[in-house]
Amino acid sequence: MAADPVTTDLIKTQLPHRFPFLLVDRVLEREPGVRVVAEKLLTYGEPYFQGHFADRPLLPGVLMLEMLAQAGGFLEAEPLAGQSIFLAQVVDARFKGPAFPGDRLRLEVKPEASFAGLLRITGTVACEDRILCTAKLVLKRLG
Protein backbone atom coordinates (compact mmCIF):
# COMPACT_ATOMS: atom_id res chain seq x y z
CA MET A 1 0.00 0.00 0.00
CA ALA A 2 0.79 3.45 -0.56
CA ALA A 3 3.26 5.87 0.36
CA ASP A 4 1.60 9.19 1.14
CA PRO A 5 -2.17 8.53 0.96
CA VAL A 6 -4.40 11.57 0.64
CA THR A 7 -7.23 12.18 3.07
CA THR A 8 -10.60 13.47 1.92
CA ASP A 9 -9.85 16.94 3.29
CA LEU A 10 -6.62 17.12 1.37
CA ILE A 11 -8.29 16.34 -1.95
CA LYS A 12 -9.71 19.86 -2.00
CA THR A 13 -6.31 21.30 -1.23
CA GLN A 14 -4.75 19.45 -4.12
CA LEU A 15 -7.47 20.06 -6.73
CA PRO A 16 -9.32 23.32 -7.45
CA HIS A 17 -12.40 21.37 -8.64
CA ARG A 18 -15.62 21.55 -6.58
CA PHE A 19 -19.14 20.08 -6.61
CA PRO A 20 -20.59 19.07 -8.99
CA PHE A 21 -17.32 18.66 -10.88
CA LEU A 22 -14.96 17.24 -8.29
CA LEU A 23 -14.78 13.69 -9.62
CA VAL A 24 -12.27 12.12 -7.24
CA ASP A 25 -13.68 10.90 -3.90
CA ARG A 26 -10.67 9.13 -2.43
CA VAL A 27 -6.99 8.72 -3.19
CA LEU A 28 -5.88 5.23 -2.19
CA GLU A 29 -2.28 5.23 -3.32
CA ARG A 30 -0.03 8.09 -4.24
CA GLU A 31 3.56 8.14 -5.33
CA PRO A 32 4.13 11.56 -6.93
CA GLY A 33 5.72 11.20 -10.34
CA VAL A 34 5.15 7.43 -10.38
CA ARG A 35 1.56 6.31 -9.83
CA VAL A 36 -1.77 7.33 -8.37
CA VAL A 37 -4.77 5.13 -7.59
CA ALA A 38 -7.97 6.99 -6.77
CA GLU A 39 -11.68 6.20 -6.47
CA LYS A 40 -14.94 7.71 -7.58
CA LEU A 41 -18.11 6.27 -6.10
CA LEU A 42 -21.10 6.70 -8.40
CA THR A 43 -24.54 7.31 -6.89
CA TYR A 44 -27.98 8.08 -8.29
CA GLY A 45 -27.43 11.62 -6.98
CA GLU A 46 -24.87 12.49 -9.67
CA PRO A 47 -26.37 15.44 -11.63
CA TYR A 48 -25.51 13.98 -15.06
CA PHE A 49 -27.56 10.83 -14.42
CA GLN A 50 -30.75 12.95 -14.58
CA GLY A 51 -30.41 13.27 -18.32
CA HIS A 52 -27.88 10.61 -19.34
CA PHE A 53 -30.21 8.86 -19.45
CA ALA A 54 -33.51 9.35 -17.59
CA ASP A 55 -34.55 5.73 -18.06
CA ARG A 56 -31.10 4.18 -17.90
CA PRO A 57 -28.50 6.14 -15.92
CA LEU A 58 -25.10 5.68 -17.52
CA LEU A 59 -21.83 7.53 -16.90
CA PRO A 60 -20.84 9.66 -19.95
CA GLY A 61 -17.54 8.41 -21.35
CA VAL A 62 -15.99 11.89 -21.43
CA LEU A 63 -16.42 12.07 -17.66
CA MET A 64 -14.20 8.99 -17.31
CA LEU A 65 -11.52 11.02 -19.09
CA GLU A 66 -12.12 13.92 -16.73
CA MET A 67 -11.83 11.55 -13.72
CA LEU A 68 -8.47 10.33 -15.01
CA ALA A 69 -7.31 13.91 -15.61
CA GLN A 70 -8.29 14.88 -12.05
CA ALA A 71 -6.55 11.80 -10.65
CA GLY A 72 -3.53 12.94 -12.68
CA GLY A 73 -3.46 16.09 -10.55
CA PHE A 74 -2.21 13.95 -7.66
CA LEU A 75 0.87 12.91 -9.63
CA GLU A 76 2.18 16.39 -8.83
CA ALA A 77 4.08 16.52 -5.57
CA GLU A 78 2.92 20.03 -4.76
CA PRO A 79 -0.72 21.03 -4.16
CA LEU A 80 -2.43 22.66 -7.13
CA ALA A 81 -4.19 25.16 -4.85
CA GLY A 82 -4.43 28.47 -6.67
CA GLN A 83 -3.62 26.78 -9.95
CA SER A 84 -5.71 24.88 -12.44
CA ILE A 85 -5.09 21.76 -14.38
CA PHE A 86 -6.55 21.45 -17.87
CA LEU A 87 -6.89 18.76 -20.48
CA ALA A 88 -4.60 19.73 -23.36
CA GLN A 89 -4.94 16.64 -25.54
CA VAL A 90 -6.78 13.35 -25.73
CA VAL A 91 -4.15 11.22 -27.46
CA ASP A 92 -6.16 8.04 -27.33
CA ALA A 93 -9.28 6.83 -25.53
CA ARG A 94 -11.11 3.55 -25.58
CA PHE A 95 -14.39 2.94 -23.81
CA LYS A 96 -14.77 -0.75 -23.16
CA GLY A 97 -17.72 -0.95 -20.82
CA PRO A 98 -20.47 1.11 -19.13
CA ALA A 99 -20.51 2.48 -15.57
CA PHE A 100 -23.73 2.73 -13.54
CA PRO A 101 -24.97 4.18 -10.23
CA GLY A 102 -23.55 2.05 -7.42
CA ASP A 103 -20.26 1.38 -9.17
CA ARG A 104 -17.01 1.97 -7.33
CA LEU A 105 -14.61 3.20 -10.00
CA ARG A 106 -10.89 2.65 -9.62
CA LEU A 107 -8.85 5.33 -11.37
CA GLU A 108 -5.20 4.49 -11.97
CA VAL A 109 -2.83 6.92 -13.67
CA LYS A 110 0.88 6.92 -14.47
CA PRO A 111 3.04 9.66 -16.03
CA GLU A 112 4.58 8.95 -19.41
CA ALA A 113 6.50 12.15 -20.12
CA SER A 114 6.56 15.81 -19.17
CA PHE A 115 7.94 18.90 -20.81
CA ALA A 116 7.39 22.66 -20.48
CA GLY A 117 4.36 22.50 -18.16
CA LEU A 118 2.70 19.62 -20.00
CA LEU A 119 2.28 16.15 -18.52
CA ARG A 120 1.36 13.11 -20.58
CA ILE A 121 -0.33 10.30 -18.63
CA THR A 122 -1.77 6.86 -19.25
CA GLY A 123 -4.87 5.94 -17.27
CA THR A 124 -7.32 3.13 -16.65
CA VAL A 125 -10.84 3.23 -15.20
CA ALA A 126 -11.91 -0.12 -13.76
CA CYS A 127 -14.79 -1.51 -11.71
CA GLU A 128 -14.36 -4.82 -9.88
CA ASP A 129 -11.66 -5.98 -12.31
CA ARG A 130 -13.64 -4.95 -15.37
CA ILE A 131 -11.69 -2.40 -17.39
CA LEU A 132 -14.11 0.32 -18.51
CA CYS A 133 -11.78 2.81 -20.13
CA THR A 134 -8.12 3.19 -21.10
CA ALA A 135 -6.70 6.53 -22.19
CA LYS A 136 -3.63 8.59 -22.92
CA LEU A 137 -4.06 12.26 -22.00
CA VAL A 138 -1.96 15.41 -21.90
CA LEU A 139 -2.55 17.75 -18.95
CA LYS A 140 -1.49 21.37 -18.69
CA ARG A 141 -0.91 23.15 -15.44
CA LEU A 142 -1.60 26.89 -15.33
CA GLY A 143 -0.77 29.24 -12.49
Next chain:
Amino acid sequence: MSDLKTEVKTMLIERLKLEGMTVDQIDDTAPLFGEGLGLDSIDALELVLGIEQKFGVKIEDEAAGLKAFKNVDSLTAFIAEHRAA
Protein backbone atom coordinates in the same frame (compact mmCIF):
# COMPACT_ATOMS: atom_id res chain seq x y z
CA MET B 1 22.05 15.43 -46.19
CA SER B 2 23.40 13.32 -43.31
CA ASP B 3 21.66 10.06 -42.51
CA LEU B 4 20.88 11.26 -39.01
CA LYS B 5 19.29 14.45 -40.32
CA THR B 6 17.08 12.38 -42.63
CA GLU B 7 16.13 10.15 -39.71
CA VAL B 8 15.27 13.22 -37.60
CA LYS B 9 13.07 14.63 -40.36
CA THR B 10 11.37 11.27 -40.88
CA MET B 11 10.69 11.10 -37.15
CA LEU B 12 9.21 14.63 -37.22
CA ILE B 13 6.88 13.72 -40.08
CA GLU B 14 5.76 10.40 -38.59
CA ARG B 15 5.54 11.43 -34.96
CA LEU B 16 3.83 14.76 -35.53
CA LYS B 17 1.66 13.48 -38.38
CA LEU B 18 2.82 16.19 -40.79
CA GLU B 19 0.53 14.89 -43.49
CA GLY B 20 1.72 15.34 -47.02
CA MET B 21 5.17 16.62 -46.05
CA THR B 22 8.35 15.06 -47.36
CA VAL B 23 11.86 15.07 -45.94
CA ASP B 24 12.98 17.46 -48.70
CA GLN B 25 10.32 20.00 -47.81
CA ILE B 26 11.58 20.53 -44.27
CA ASP B 27 14.11 23.35 -44.15
CA ASP B 28 17.18 22.61 -41.98
CA THR B 29 17.25 26.09 -40.48
CA ALA B 30 13.57 27.09 -40.40
CA PRO B 31 12.09 27.39 -36.88
CA LEU B 32 10.19 24.27 -35.77
CA PHE B 33 7.79 26.23 -33.57
CA GLY B 34 5.59 29.19 -34.39
CA GLU B 35 6.68 30.28 -37.87
CA GLY B 36 8.29 27.60 -40.05
CA LEU B 37 6.76 24.20 -39.32
CA GLY B 38 4.23 25.82 -36.98
CA LEU B 39 4.50 23.30 -34.15
CA ASP B 40 2.98 23.97 -30.71
CA SER B 41 3.79 23.00 -27.12
CA ILE B 42 1.86 19.72 -27.36
CA ASP B 43 4.03 18.82 -30.36
CA ALA B 44 7.09 19.57 -28.21
CA LEU B 45 6.01 16.94 -25.68
CA GLU B 46 5.38 14.49 -28.52
CA LEU B 47 8.90 15.24 -29.81
CA VAL B 48 10.43 14.60 -26.39
CA LEU B 49 8.79 11.15 -26.43
CA GLY B 50 9.73 10.48 -30.07
CA ILE B 51 13.39 11.37 -29.53
CA GLU B 52 13.57 9.15 -26.46
CA GLN B 53 11.97 6.20 -28.21
CA LYS B 54 13.72 6.48 -31.57
CA PHE B 55 17.18 7.71 -30.55
CA GLY B 56 17.36 6.77 -26.88
CA VAL B 57 18.05 10.38 -25.92
CA LYS B 58 16.20 11.73 -22.87
CA ILE B 59 15.45 15.43 -22.68
CA GLU B 60 15.06 16.26 -19.03
CA ASP B 61 16.51 19.75 -19.00
CA GLU B 62 13.79 22.02 -20.35
CA ALA B 63 16.13 24.83 -21.37
CA ALA B 64 18.40 22.43 -23.26
CA GLY B 65 15.34 20.92 -24.95
CA LEU B 66 13.98 24.27 -26.10
CA LYS B 67 17.41 25.19 -27.49
CA ALA B 68 17.60 21.87 -29.35
CA PHE B 69 14.10 22.39 -30.76
CA LYS B 70 15.14 25.60 -32.56
CA ASN B 71 15.42 23.91 -35.95
CA VAL B 72 16.34 20.63 -37.63
CA ASP B 73 20.07 21.45 -37.58
CA SER B 74 20.14 22.11 -33.83
CA LEU B 75 17.99 19.05 -33.10
CA THR B 76 20.24 16.79 -35.18
CA ALA B 77 23.34 18.15 -33.43
CA PHE B 78 21.73 17.63 -30.00
CA ILE B 79 20.84 14.01 -30.78
CA ALA B 80 24.30 13.30 -32.26
CA GLU B 81 25.95 14.71 -29.16
CA HIS B 82 23.84 12.82 -26.62
CA ARG B 83 23.17 9.57 -28.45
CA ALA B 84 26.49 7.85 -27.95
CA ALA B 85 27.07 9.17 -24.46
